[in-house]
Amino acid sequence: MSEIVDWVAVDWGTSNLRAWGIGPNGAVTFKKTSPKGMGKLAREEFPAALDELLDNVAPARSGPLDVLICGMAGARQGWLEAPYLEAPTDLRGLLDGAVRPTMPDPRIAPAILPGVCQKAGADNVMRGEETQLLGLAALTPGFSGVVCMPGTHSKWAQLSGTRIEQFSTAMTGEMFEVLRTHSVLRHSLTGDLDGPGRAEGFAAGAAAGLDHPEQLLGTLFQVRAGSLLSGRQPDWCAGYLSGLLVGTEIGSNRHLIGDQPVPLIGSPALSALYAQVLAMAGARGEPMDATAIVLAGLKAARSFAA
Amino acid sequence: MSEIVDWVAVDWGTSNLRAWGIGPNGAVTFKKTSPKGMGKLAREEFPAALDELLDNVAPARSGPLDVLICGMAGARQGWLEAPYLEAPTDLRGLLDGAVRPTMPDPRIAPAILPGVCQKAGADNVMRGEETQLLGLAALTPGFSGVVCMPGTHSKWAQLSGTRIEQFSTAMTGEMFEVLRTHSVLRHSLTGDLDGPGRAEGFAAGAAAGLDHPEQLLGTLFQVRAGSLLSGRQPDWCAGYLSGLLVGTEIGSNRHLIGDQPVPLIGSPALSALYAQVLAMAGARGEPMDATAIVLAGLKAARSFAA
Numbered sequence: 086m087s088e089i090v091d092w093v094a095v096d097w098g099t100s101n102l103r104a105w106g107i108g109p110n111g112a113v114t115f116k117k118t119s120p121k122g123m124g125k126l127a128r129e130e131f132p133a134a135l136d137e138l139l140d141n142v143a144p145a146r147s148g149p150l151d152v153l154i155c156g157m158a159g160a161r162q163g164w165l166e167a168p169y170l171e172a173p174t175d176l177r178g179l180l181d182g183a184v185r186p187t188m189p190d191p192r193i194a195p196a197i198l199p200g201v202c203q204k205a206g207a208d209n210v211m212r213g214e215e216t217q218l219l220g221l222a223a224l225t226p227g228f229s230g231v232v233c234m235p236g237t238h239s240k241w242a243q244l245s246g247t248r249i250e251q252f253s254t255a256m257t258g259e260m261f262e263v264l265r266t267h268s269v270l271r272h273s274l275t276g277d278l279d280g281p282g283r284a285e286g287f288a289a290g291a292a293a294g295l296d297h298p299e300q301l302l303g304t305l306f307q308v309r310a311g312s313l314l315s316g317r318q319p320d321w322c323a324g325y326l327s328g329l330l331v332g333t334e335i336g337s338n339r340h341l342i343g344d345q346p347v348p349l350i351g352s353p354a355l356s357a358l359y360a361q362v363l364a365m366a367g368a369r370g371e372p373m374d375a376t377a378i379v380l381a382g383l384k385a386a387r388s389f390a391a
Numbered sequence: 392m393s394e395i396v397d398w399v400a401v402d403w404g405t406s407n408l409r410a411w412g413i414g415p416n417g418a419v420t421f422k423k424t425s426p427k428g429m430g431k432l433a434r435e436e437f438p439a440a441l442d443e444l445l446d447n448v449a450p451a452r453s454g455p456l457d458v459l460i461c462g463m464a465g466a467r468q469g470w471l472e473a474p475y476l477e478a479p480t481d482l483r484g485l486l487d488g489a490v491r492p493t494m495p496d497p498r499i500a501p502a503i504l505p506g507v508c509q510k511a512g513a514d515n516v517m518r519g520e521e522t523q524l525l526g527l528a529a530l531t532p533g534f535s536g537v538v539c540m541p542g543t544h545s546k547w548a549q550l551s552g553t554r555i556e557q558f559s560t561a562m563t564g565e566m567f568e569v570l571r572t573h574s575v576l577r578h579s580l581t582g583d584l585d586g587p588g589r590a591e592g593f594a595a596g597a598a599a600g601l602d603h604p605e606q607l608l609g610t611l612f613q614v615r616a617g618s619l620l621s622g623r624q625p626d627w628c629a630g631y632l633s634g635l636l637v638g639t640e641i642g643s644n645r646h647l648i649g650d651q652p653v654p655l656i657g658s659p660a661l662s663a664l665y666a667q668v669l670a671m672a673g674a675r676g677e678p679m680d681a682t683a684i685v686l687a688g689l690k691a692a693r694s695f696a697a
Contacts, residue, residue, distance in 0.1 A: 161619070169620075202616075202619075202620055203616075204620055204621070207613075208613050208616035208617045208619075208620050208621055209612065209613065209616045210615075210616050210619055210620065238575070238612065253609045253612075254609060254612040254616070255608040255609050255612070256574070256575075256608055256609075256611050256612050257608055259574055259575060260574075260608065263569045263570065263573045263574050264569065266573070267569045267572070267573045268562070268565055268566075268569050269544070269562075269565060298605035298606075299604035299605040299639075299642065299643045300604075300643050301607055301608070301639075301643075302561040302562055302563055302566065302607070302636070302639060302640050302643065303559045303560060303561050303562075303643060305562050306515065306544065306559075306560040306561070306562050307513075307514050307515065309516075310508075310509075310514035310515045310516050310560070311514045313467070313508075313514075313516055314475075314508055314510055314514050314516065315510070315514055330608070333605075333607075333608055334608050336605065337605045337606050337607075337608065337609065
């Protein structure tokens with residue numbers, strides 16, 4: 086039995102791949118996920134991974150099936166490199182910048198959306214987040230302000246409607262992982278990291294980071310010294326490290342935060358932590374449904390074709 | 392033929408081991424080095440490593456041969472854990488806090504000097520640097536001010552004569568290594584890292600770090616974006632990363648730097664880079680001979696026994 090769809094929306098990230106079938110009336114007719122993220126595929130393996138995902142899917146209309154893809158599939162080390170739109174730019178132009186890889190089966194017509202870059206002494210890149218930002222703009226028309234997208238590489242973007250004015254990237258999530266795994270701090274971070282001390286450590290670290298984001302290289306070492314001198318347990322140390330990094334990230338972006346709530350687009354667990362630290366800074370974070378946002382972004386990108 | 396000495400000074404670090412024979416008149420009679428640093432030895436292997444180093448050494452006087460050791464041999468994961476003196480403290484008390492491991496050969500009498508710690512919400516530890524600080528105080532009587540000890544874990548200490556008032560640790564060198572090896576930045580840091588672009592990248596990174604030490608989590612990612620967007624080569628990127636970290640470290644310690652030169656105790660190459668960045672900050676660094684300093688520190692520690 087085939088799934089009848091008008092087109093397929095795909096979020097192809099580094100670690101996995103999600104697809105939604107969109108019916109003729111705009112409703113989602115199926116959802117599929119696959120662990121075949123960009124990071125696990127050689128260039129020539131992308132067509133088969135997509136083909137596999139679209140098994141049993143048939144287009145509602147004659148002609149090839151449109152598949153609109155955002156994310157790391159368009160990276161240099163991905164399927165086919167998609168260009169970057171340069172910020173400031175209107176994200177309604179995403180589809181016009183798409184690249185179109187060919188499939189062995191000509192009845193499937195994929196298009197990979199571009200990322201967004203920034204130059205002129207503030208070099209930066211994003212891939213995937215631009216589609217989420219367009220989704221946020223579509224779901225909350227008239228929104229203007231800073232958006233925080235916590236994760237491995239957190240993005241902070243200034244959005245004015247569908248226009249991205251500028252953005253930055255903080256290596257917060259990756260920093261936690263490399264320090265936990267490879268630095269001297271690992272000696273303080275073995276054992277149960279999710280014990281009851283984690284929340285207390287997180288709050289202490291977040292306060293230190295918010296108050297002194299310029300002291301990160303120094304306060305990091307206090308994770309180790311705290312376990313040597315004060316008997317801090319691994320759960321407390323993990324919380325402190327996490328809080329210190331999130332607090333430093335938010336502390337360094339404080340000047341961008343105005344009076345209105347900051348939309349948080351990320352995993353629910355991470356968004357809750359960022360909302361907690363934003364509250365400590367006297368601001369308010371508003372966790373969004375990241376899946377709804379990316380789907381809205383892919384729909385919006387398709388609707389704004391030139 | 393034996394070396395006749397009064398006592399032996401030892402700097403036992405994580406990665407190697409250095410010993411100096413001190414004659415009855417205080418002069419150095421021999422120097423030996425060994426790759427058997429603390430990090431490579433199990434607890435029970437320390438006596439043999441020291442014994443091997445002291446082969447052919449004979450005491451000038453009757454009674455056992457004193458061997459005074461500073462550094463990581465006294466760490467928890469070292470030979471025998473030496474306590475920490477708690478700052479603020481007078482470093483003339485180092486020998487009184489030493490621990491004395493036993494040797495199979497009772498004619499050798501080792502003593503491991505304590506480290507220095509700091510508590511009360513500013514948890515920190517040092518092992519080895521305290522002896523260098525005492526050496527600096529011995530070689531430059533009356534010195535009072537901040538001392539910078541660049542390295543894997545850079546130390547910044549406030550010294551008043553032989554008294555250490557307070558100190559901090561910046562994970563600068565280790566951060567460079569873990570980011571270079573394990574983070575997404577590694578993609579921009581493969582190839583010849585010591586090419587002609589390194590100096591230019593270093594200066595650019597140092598300026599960014601000095602100006603905005605609170606932005607480190609964000610500017611780090613510009614290493615990657617710069618190679619993707621602006622064709623920055625690996626040597627430039629390595630210089631930028633190094634400069635950014637050193638600039639951030641110095642920028643975050645700027646409030647400690649007064650009008651007088653900042654003594655730099657570290658490798659000559661690293662001290663030169665720190666002096667360069669201190670100059671960019673309108674300050675002056677004074678690279679010291681780190682070997683002469685540690686030897687002076689061990690001599691001074693011995694001379695101040697209670």
